[in-house]
Amino acid sequence: MSVKKTVCLVTGASSGIGHAIAQYLQQQPNTEVIVTARRKERLEALAAHHTTIIPGDITEPAFQDNLISYIWERYGYCDYLFNCAGNIETGTIEEINIDRVTAMLRLNIEATFRLTYAILKKFKEQEYGHIVNLSSVLGTKVRATAGAYAASKYAIEALSEALRMELTNSAIKITCIEPGLVMTELHNSWEVHPKDSMNIPHPLSTADIVAVVKFIMEQPAHVNIPKLMILPKGHNI
Secondary structure (H helix, E strand, O other): OOOOOEEEEEEOOOOHHHHHHHHHHHOOOOEEEEEEOOOHHHHHHHOOOOEEEOOOOOOOHHHHHHHHHHHHHHOOOOOEEEEOOOOOOOOOOOOOOHHHHHHHHHHHHHHHHHHHHHHHHHHHHHOOEEEEEEOOHHHOOOOOOOHHHHHHHHHHHHHHHHHHHHOOOOOEEEEEEEEOOEOOHHHOOOOOOHHHHOOOOOOEOHHHHHHHHHHHHOOOOOOOOOEEEEOOOOOOO
16 A cells, blocks of 8 residues: 655745755655745755755745645645745835835735635645744744834734634644744845844754754644744843
8 A cells, every 4th residue: 555645835945944844854754845936946956856846936826826736636635834935124214125025025924824825725625734834033022123024923923823723623733933043044135144233153053943843743633833932042032
């Protein structure tokens, strides 16, 4: 008898935490991984057996619909959605780029909400599934100059908690991972890196977040983890 494969969709897989999660999933037995992001050349680094690369813009509804159709037409089901696509824009009132802020909100909130609900409709039909949302410690707190980004993560937290309550008697799970500062390319363009401005000598690595994902996925069916915050030593917030 063939073993049922675990099918996972990872958004924002071209870099950072999404890329690291995709790499981890690739190493798991009987696992099929679908990865998506806008940068095709970066996704190609994930080319491997049992991995399907589908580049595109997750903010486009038609792309989302095609992505979901592909998964269900090929596999007939999906086990995990990892919502890792996101961006960060911060700045003082005088300096912040309003157009980039609104683009961030479209990605972090609108696109994530739409994909989450679309996948959940499928999960309801199959009567199981697990959505893992990449939130942030700033989904629970705020700091000056980061209000818009924090608001986008607060929105993810609010949606996730409401969905958890709605699905509490089902086999569908919702989890938020709330990292503190993680070393990725997200802050590469910043004039002063947060590890220096916030005096965090040892930020988290993407491997630390992958360890959290592993822990979440290893829980038995009756155990729900609605949220899990992970902070580096010295991250005083």
